[in-house]
Amino acid sequence: MTERPVYSIIAPIYNEEGNIDALFERLSAVMEQIGEPWELIAVNDGSRDRSLELLRALHQRDPRVRVISFSRNFGHQIAVTAGLDYAAGQAVILIDADLQDPPEIIPQMIEKWKQGYDVVYAVREKREGESWFKVQTAKVFYRLVYRIAEIDIPLDTGDFRLMDRRVVVALRNMREHNPYIRGMTSWVGFRQSGVSYVREERHWGETKYPLGKMFRLALDAITGFSYFPLQVAMHASLALAVIAVLAIPVVALLRLATGQLIFEGQATTLIALLLLSSFQLFFFFIMGQYIARIYDEVRGRPLYVVSDVYGFEQRVEEDAQRVPAKGVVGTRALPDVDSNDAVADEHGGST
Ligand code: UDP
Ligand code: MG
Helix, strand or coil: CCCCCCEEEEEEECCCCCCHHHHHHHHHHHHHHHCCCEEEEEEECCCCCCHHHHHHHHHHHCCCEEEEEECCCCCHHHHHHHHHHHCCCCEEEECCCCCCCCHHHHHHHHHHHHCCCCEEEEEEEEECCCCHHHHHHHHHHHHHHHHHCCCCCCCCEEEEEEEEHHHHHHHHCCCCCCCCHHHHHHHCCCCEEEEEEEECCCCCCCCCCCHHHHHHHHHHHHHHHCCHHHHHHHHHHHHHHHHHHHHHHHHHHHHHHHCCCCCCHHHHHHHHHHHHHHHHHHHHHHHHHHHHHHHHHHHCCCCCEEEEEECCHHHHHHCCCCCCCCCCECCCCCCCCCCCCCCCCCCCCCC
16 A cells, blocks of 8 residues: 655665664655655665664564565675665655754755755755764765766765766666766756755764775776876876986986986986886776676676565555566666667667
8 A cells, every 4th residue: 555655765774773763754754845755765885783673573563664685795885775675756856864864954955856956965064973084085086986986076065965866867877886976966967955964963873984995995986987097107108208318418418518327326216216117017906996897797796686575565566577576686776667668778788
């Protein structure tokens, strides 16, 4: 008897046992005020705590809570991707499970959506309760990506955003193995707008983004949306060539005029050599980053492996193809049921 939701709210969950109930409470308080049908799609990204148990209990209490559970941890961006694959709403809202993104902002997003915007992203005016290091690295990161990316990705926006169904369908057709959802929602275009908010402190627990994961996300963002790092090698090579060409006559003239050598000794040579090798190795690293991502795409592995789903039975009846049952793999976008969603899925991974 559950109606088709107007809003699908997607929350990726990785060891968030202390946040799940609070998240649902605050979300449902907000969504009750809106008064239109909604669902919460929780994507359990291989949690090792009681998250899945709590999500299942929530689903039993309230069938509007639907759960996709991965077979292991696949990462935040992939969890969001899975949520997008399963969402049925006319508008989809991405939100972190730790309540750093206050659900109370959602009505403002919905208002903008109703005014005709297709993407409404939330801009972090201020961040509270995060370490100086996190705030500063995030700031530098967003500005770096903004400078070098070929598309405009709004500054200081996370994944907290509302997207119209058309945007979701477009995203479903981008089966990237190292997705940067924020960039991808900018890439697809449509009418976009922002609302600002204060990023709150984590309700419970520690960040699930340690330095290593943050670094990887930054590399996904940069490699996904810019060739600039590859072009740096050319600029550096030109600069070194110019230095070399200028240095030859200078060194020769000085030697003839004063009889002096500018650079003496092996130490100078050694240091110069080490410096240049380090530059070269760094560019190997950069190329490697692009190559590894090409390799990920070429292998064409599924984006994720689902072990269980809860609450999608009715939708299975509605459209048998849409949500496969147990053992689902996310190789390709699930076909969309709406006839007016005209984006063709041309590059499904069937080999
Ligand atoms: N998350 C996830 N898989 C991961 C890491 C994080 O699903 O491997 C989820 C996490 O549960 C949270 C959201 O992604 O709902 C954002 O993570 P977190 O709050 O730790 O990141 P931060 O806000 O510190 O950048
Ligand atoms: Mg957080």
